Every structure is written in structure tokens, then in C-alpha cells.
Amino acid sequence: MTQAVADHLLAQKDAILERLKALLRLPSVSTDPAYAAGMAAARDFLLERLRALGLSQVQALEAGGHPALYGEWLGAPGRPTLLIYGHYDVQPPDPLEQWVSPPFEPTIREGRLYARGASDVKGSTTIAVETVGAFLALGGACPVNIKFFLEGEEESGSPSLRPLLAKYRRLLAADAVLSADGGRASTTIPTLNTGARGLCKLEINLRAAAKDMHSGRYGGAVRNALHEMARLVATLHDEQGRIRVAGFDADATPLTPRDRADAAELAADEAAFYASSGALPHGDPAYSVRERLTLRPTIDVNGLWGGYTGAGSKTVIPAEAHAKITARLVPGQDPARARDCLVAHLRAHCPPGVELRFSPPGAGAPASTLPEGHPLLAAAEEVVRATTGRAPARARIGGTLPITGIFQEELGIDTLMFGFAMPDEDVHAPNEFFRLSSLEEGLRAWPLLLSRLGQEEAARFAPWKRPIPA
């Protein structure tokens, strides 16, 4: 049946491409109210499509912002229930004048489909929808239970995602998330996205005097808040950029030989990487650049200010200084504990009398990862091996993917990123494109993935699920 489904999808490739192009013509920009009609049109298009597949409970889910779209097929008792995630909104198309063909007129050039949203993420969303449709059309059944959840605010920072999941927690209950978002890490070798770094935040308010002072009356005999802040910031790293905060990365899971081999395989063109931003190479020399960017924690001061910052000069000795810090976290690190280590370090290095106040502990995000032994990981690796002829390199993302953490927290389940975008497809920029070859690869891989997961019993996922709020 799996092979028959894949053959069917490839035979229907042109029709599928036309449906994708129809979706791409709908300007569903979530960040700009001027595109409200495009958003509504994309919703109508997809709701109609989900109904046409034969799904039940097809509906828009509302929690204040742009609705998410839902549809389910629950005809595989005992098999896993997979929440398939995608999003129908896209980035704004500006600057328009830099597009070779208009952003909402999908155009094929040299095997690439150019349009806003083609790569991010209507292309991969279409692969998922069409795959489920083909199973139901050919055999009247899917190997797994399916719940589509297509978000409408991903490009706006997902402000309603958490409320939506909380509001519809029962409807959305599942064993795992398959995401059509989160693409491939390389254009040349098969990769599997196995996680992302977490995040914790800290704002520092430092006070070294009750009021700003005149440097002619106080200069030379008092502490200067900016000097103190600079000394504190300078203690966070050594000269090579190694973190020097005691305990901060003590719980970080050490890199395995496999981690390091995968990172070596995925090593980017470092010269091009640095040239693109004009940045200067830095960081812990015990790790490669790829490892530093994706597998190791970081601490960065994102903003710092104090004293007089206007035109000209003012001979003030500032009483206060402020800094905003974020840290990227890796598996093993607890966001609250990482923040505590930062606070303890800063207090330990702060001279007596200098007052430190910190922002209240916020909602940090732990790193997300598919651990060894997770059924999603095993299934995905098998599928990539079967479709590409080789085992994928595991790639973790240096950034933080909010949705994986939110799905864990609100629904208690893990997410497999199984999108088919590639890293050079100019997402969020003019001339975004999606490779037609990726469409074909996705249409081969997704049927295999659903079939492979359908070999598991639903209970197989139980040990990986976390308790969720009542």
C-alpha cells in the first residue's frame, strides 16, 4: 500500500503542483491586517481541501488571533495518533521590487518554484496534506490516526499558539507531532533535524549610587555603575570566548562521537559564513564552528545601556547600568538552573555595596531533542535511509524553536521536524523558492514515514509523553 500511495502521489504530481500553486496565489500574510482577505482565502482553501480528503471535524480553531485549521481521521485504533503541524501564513513580501517574478504569482524557473511561502512552508504542508489524502483515496484508511493542526500565526511569533493548545487540549491530544515546518540542514547530504537549542533570559539592573553624580565633584573617589557593569560582563567569557560562569554548562549533555561526526559532516563553508555577516570568528576552540553554533551553549549580552547617550558629552558618573542577556541552552541544561548560575556568578563577581537586581525568572525554554530510542527518531532515520540510500546526518538547530517547547508543555508530546525545505531557499527574503525535486522527495518520504509509524502501537509512545496541565 505504501508503494502504491507513493506511486499515486507521483503520478498526480502535476495536479498536486497546481494545488500548491493555487495556495501560493493566496497572499496569507499574518503580520499585516491589509492581507486579511488573503488569510481568509487561504483558510477557506485549506478547510475545503481537508474536507475533500475525507477528514472529520474540519474547522477553524479560534483563540483570539488568526484561527488555526483542524481536521482529523481517527480510523486506526491502537495505532499512534499524530498531530501534523504546518502553517498557512507567510512572511510579508517586501521589498517587492527585488522579486524577479511577483511573490504571489508562483513561477517555475530551472526546477524551482518561486513564490512567497513556497519553501516556508506551503510546499511541505502540501506534501503532508496530499500524503494523507492519497492514503484515504487509495485504501480508505491511513496507517496512523491523523490530526491536522495548521497554524495561522507562525510568522507573527505564534501569539495564540499556547492559548489554542490549551483551549483545544482534548481535541488535539496525540502521541507525537509531525511537523512539515523545520527543513533540511544541507543541500548536499541527507539530514534529519533532531533538536534545537533552548533559551533563558536575564535582565540586570545595577546600581552603584543613589543618584547620578558630577564627575568634577565625585570623579576619582566613587564607583561608576558603567565601570562595574563592564567588569561584570567581562567576567562571563574568557578572551577566547569560552564561558566562565561556574556550573552554567555542568549539566550539558557531553557531545557524543556521533554528534561530532555529524557536525563535521555538516560543517559549513566557514569563510562564507563569516563573510555574510562581517562577523569575527570567536568561541571555544575545543569545538568546531558548527558545534559552537548548534551543540554548545552560549551567553550573549543583547543590549547594554547606562548614563548619558545623547549628542555631545555630559560629565556624569552614572548611578545605574542595565544589561539584557540571553543564553542558548543545549540538552541537559535546565533553563531555571542556568539562569541561577548566571545570577550566582554575577553576585559573586559584584563588589560589596553595588546593588544587583534581576528581572523575574521568566519562562525559559529547554533545548528540544529527539533522544536516542525515540520512535520518531528511529522511524525518520529509516525513511531517510530508504529514500536517499544513506543514513542522515543528525542536525540540531542553533536557534530555539518555540513550537516544540510549547507542544511539550501544552500537549506533553515530542515533535519530529520533517519538512523538505533546504537552507538556501531565501525564506523571509525576496525570491523565495522551493525545489520541485524536494516536492517529489517529500511525496516519496511522507507515505513511508506514516507507514513506518503505523507499525508501532500507540502504547510505544507512552514512555515519551509527559504529564500535561489538567
Add this chain to the structure above:
Amino acid sequence: MTQAVADHLLAQKDAILERLKALLRLPSVSTDPAYAAGMAAARDFLLERLRALGLSQVQALEAGGHPALYGEWLGAPGRPTLLIYGHYDVQPPDPLEQWVSPPFEPTIREGRLYARGASDVKGSTTIAVETVGAFLALGGACPVNIKFFLEGEEESGSPSLRPLLAKYRRLLAADAVLSADGGRASTTIPTLNTGARGLCKLEINLRAAAKDMHSGRYGGAVRNALHEMARLVATLHDEQGRIRVAGFDADATPLTPRDRADAAELAADEAAFYASSGALPHGDPAYSVRERLTLRPTIDVNGLWGGYTGAGSKTVIPAEAHAKITARLVPGQDPARARDCLVAHLRAHCPPGVELRFSPPGAGAPASTLPEGHPLLAAAEEVVRATTGRAPARARIGGTLPITGIFQEELGIDTLMFGFAMPDEDVHAPNEFFRLSSLEEGLRAWPLLLSRLGQEEAARFAPWKRPIPA
């Protein structure tokens, strides 16, 4: 004659006090156009007064801003010509509700004359004017040649002072400046103001990348401009606050045993000093607090900023960071050379590739000082000794007095600060006052000072005069 003049002044004390009160009733606030009438009234009052003394060339000097007032008596050929400096403008009286008696209704309570401008500096200006008037009234002559120059913008930062001196350079040519501004440093022991610290400025623009970067994509492998700026700022001082910029204070004139003895005598109540600002004691432990505040150079970061400083957080790795620095300089330090040392230090401590740009070299101000052997210093010390019975402690000011540098640069001459204000008289604040005892002390001292300087030949000042612009 000197004694006769002093006796005459003291006999006329009540009339002098009435004239001072009349001047204090005129609300000559230079910073607020709403007080234009008060400014004009104060000008008219003083011009009339200068004419009444018998001065020549009495006039308002204009260079765009509030005029300065001028009047001369040049009947002492061969004797020094002294430019007597004072100012007729005052600070705004706000907050009005905190005044016990209204700011422009001079009121005597417990030997103190309360009014805006009483201490700063209509009181001491009146002493100077009345002294010259008494010499001319009693003997028809003054021991020295006199040129009054009464500024109208001192409380506005003297924007027209330099243009005025340049425009009227020939009219204002003199051998030295006697300033009625610049008061006494102690309420308990006789002091003589012998100088002030200088200033140099530097703005640092640091760039560590071509553009801001996302910490999820770059974090861990690139330099962060704020980290680099913090490291640079942290190198300026050691942990105790000692300056660590090579060469910066190499030319600073070492403190003499007399300097240190004077500073010890003038040592303030340090507990009260720190309590008043909530500041934390800091700085080079080889020097006392008073020495650090007045006799040693400083480097202070007055402002620092970079990255995201708005609400919430932004995971940016800033490409740029900025800092504003000023340094207070002591005698011997050249402002340009001090700035060069700072620049060289920052460059030496900046990692390769990190780009530093500096603000263009501006007009720094060297420290001003009356050096040993200067006729103004000798005369003033004799006068204080004669009127108080003991040698004054020499006090230098920790701030920078722009007028002394401007007089040096534009007229090539030194300034003796010989005002009779005391440091506790709430200048620039509600309930400013001037001690009636200070009025009396000034009326005893100024005749002595003019007489003492009249014993010198004008040529005695020649070695201390600097060439001035053509």
C-alpha cells in the same frame, strides 16, 4: 590709603548692603527668556553703578547672546592691569515653593542674606565693584588699572564668552584676571583657590560585525560588540579603581608635600560625602579621598550603549557598541596627549578585526593652576594671611572651570579666583544665601589685594602671559 579704603567700605557697609539687595531684587535669570526684563534691569543697574564709580568706556559688549558689561579705569601707568570678572546672571529660582522667603526678595535671617544670586555671585561681584569705587572716591585713584568684565551668561554655560573675548580682545587686554566668582573651599579655615582640573573627551564607536546577528544562527562563534566594549572598559582601571592606561598620567605633576598637607587640612567629612550621594568609596588607595577628588586625574565612562534596549528581549548579537568617556586632568597633563594615551590603550587592548573609531579630537581643557611664584598667588596668600591671621590652605577644584581656560586661550592671562562665597550656601538650589560676615571679610580683603598688586610693576606679569591669537 588701603586702610582708609577698607575703613570707608566698612563704614558704608549698610549702604553697600542696600545696593546689593537692590541688585538681588532684579531677577536676572539668563537661561529663561521670560526673565529678559530682569536681565535688562540688572544690566542697567550695574552700568549705572560703573558710571557712578567714575569708570570710563562703560558699555554693554555684545556678541550675540546676553551682553557683558564693561567699564575701565586706567590711571595707574606702569602698574598691572587687572580684568575683574564677575557675572550678573543667576540660576532659575525653581522650585519656588521650597524657598522660605521669596528668591527675589532679599531677606536677612541670622546673619545670612537669602536671595537667588546672593552667593553666586552678586555678593562677591558687589565686593569687587564697591572696592574699586571706594579707592576712586577716597583718593581719586586705584593702585592698579582696572577693567570690569561682568558676564551675563555664566549660568547658561557661557556660550558667548569666547566670541566676546575674541571680538573685544584689544579692549580687554590685561595682565591677569581677578575673579569674584570661585568661592572659598571651607567654612572653617581660610583657603585659596589655586586651580581646577582640566578635561578631555573621547567617544568610542566599536564595530565587531557588519550587521546585527541572530543569536540562534551566530551565537557561540562570533564576537559580540558589547562583550568587546565591556572588556575594553574593564581595562581602564584595576579593581581598586586605579587608572591602568599606560602613559596617561605620566606627565601629571606629582603632589608636593604642601599639596598633601593642604588636602589633609581640607579633608571633608567623608561619611557625609558618601551618604549625600549614596556613592561607594573607590579609587587609588595611595591617595586620600580629597586628593582623588581634586589633585589626581580620573577617567569616567559617562555613557555606554549598544544592542537592544527596549522592552522585553531580543536575541540579537550587536554589531556595534558605543561609549562616551571624559577624563579630568591635573597640572602637567596635556589634554591632547591624555586623549592619545587613551586611544593607544584602547587600540592595544582591542582584538584584531574589531574596529574602533573615535570622535575627532575636540577642544580639551588643560588643568588651570596658579604656579608657585606667580604674582597673583603671592599677593593673594599675603592678603588672606593678613586678614585671617594664618596662611590659607590651597584648594584646587575637582571640576573644570571653563572661564580660566578661555581667558588663557583668548587673552593669554591667568585668573585668580577671589570670591567670598562658601561651599554650603545652596547655590543653584532653594534658599541660596550669602553670609553677611563674608561681605565684611571681602570688603577688608579686596582693598588689600588691589594695593598689594599695585606694588608690582606691570612687567612682573610678562613672564606669565602667553601669546594670544592675532
